Amino acid sequence: MKNRQLLLMLVLVNGIFAQDTIMPLWPKNKIPNHVKSTEKEIHEQNGILRISKVQEPTIDVYLPSKQNATGEAVIIFPGGGYGILAYDWEGTDIAKFLNSKGIAGIVVKYRLPSDVSQTNKKYVPLIDAQRAIRLVRNKADKFNIKSDKIGIIGFSAGGHLASTLGTHFNEKVYELVDTVDNESARPDFMALGYPVISFGPDTHSGSKKNLIGENVSLELDDYFSNEKQVTAQTPPTFLVHATDDTVVPVENSLLFYKALKEKGVSATMHIYPKGGHGFGLGLHDEHLKNWGDRMVDWIISLR
Structure with missing residues (x-):
């Protein structure tokens, strides 16, 4: 009996240290562009944890031990075509990998565009992304991270959201809610995994349709075609694609790399011959499995 109790205590302790805290992005009843509705959040576990119809966005904070912490943090935006979040595959698994390198990993459960529970849905993911980095920066001391070493990573449609944040961080897309919103929303660095970048011919049509709809104006297409929004202030960027x-055609990463180069922004790109889409950490592929280490090497190079 005592052995079983000890085992239970060890499991609970390990759980506490593996996942430090889940925090709401917004104060209660102050979520921008939110409309009360009968829509309910859905969690489905079928090999991958898929979350859809997010109503209350959160950050899921994974911290390395203080002895191993580098002071850097990466905010993670899982992909899923703006229809679901591949929450463990492109979220918590990435956070745990980063923890093994001494880097804090913070997964964002961001809202997905909805005609039922949101107004002006096309800006809602960006609203949550801006808030996420501001909240993390505001809690830097609590999380044992440096406020000027906070980067982001996004995969597929999450890569589109990350690149939208990296190119639209200065834009006011919601009204100030509290003092957290006084923090800068600019990432210090940005990593993009097989990202949707352009809403032009090479786009992922599902992501585009879910975010802005069909038959939209050229102006709106251009606004969310992030290769057209790069400036000299866009953060240093790491790209990986197959x-x-x-x-999501590799041309998306190529277009973004070209735009970064033209604006004088430091950029690193790894293009693999094979891997398809949605390879996550790529641990089962002999060639892809080290891309995460290459990213960590790049982060170290920025110090």
Whole structure:
């Protein structure tokens, strides 16, 4: 009996240290562009944890031990075509990998565009992304991180959201809610995994349709075609993609890299011949499995 109790205590302690805290992004009843509705959040576990119809966005904070902490943090935006969040595959698994390198990993459960529970849905993911980095920066001391070493990473449609944040961080897309919103929303660095970048010919049509709809104006297309929004203030960027990606063509990363180069922004790109789409950490592929280490090497190079 005592052994079983000890085992239970160890499991609970390990759980506490593996996942430090889940925090709401917004104060209660102050979520911008939110409309009360009968829509309910859905969690489905079928190999990958898929979350949809997010109503109350959060950050899920994973911290390394203080002895191993580098002071850097990466805010993580899982992908899913702006229809679901591949929450463990492109979220918590990434956070745990970063923890193994001494880097804080913070997963954002951001709202997905909804005609039922939101107004002006096309800006809602960006609203949550801006708030997430401001909240993390505001809690830097609590999380044992440096406020000027906070980066972001996004995968697929989450890569579109990350690149939207990286190019639209100065834009006012919601009214100030509290003192957290006085913090800067600019990432210090940005990593993009097989990202949707453009809403032009090479886009992922599902992501575009879910975010802004069909038959929209050229102006709106351009606004969310982030290769057209790069400036000299866009943060240093790491890109990873596979040439044989038939879901989000590799041209998305190539377009963004070209735009960064033209604006004099430091950029690193790793293009693999094979890997398809949605490879996550790529641990089962002999060639892809080290891309995460290459990213960490790049983060170290920025110090």
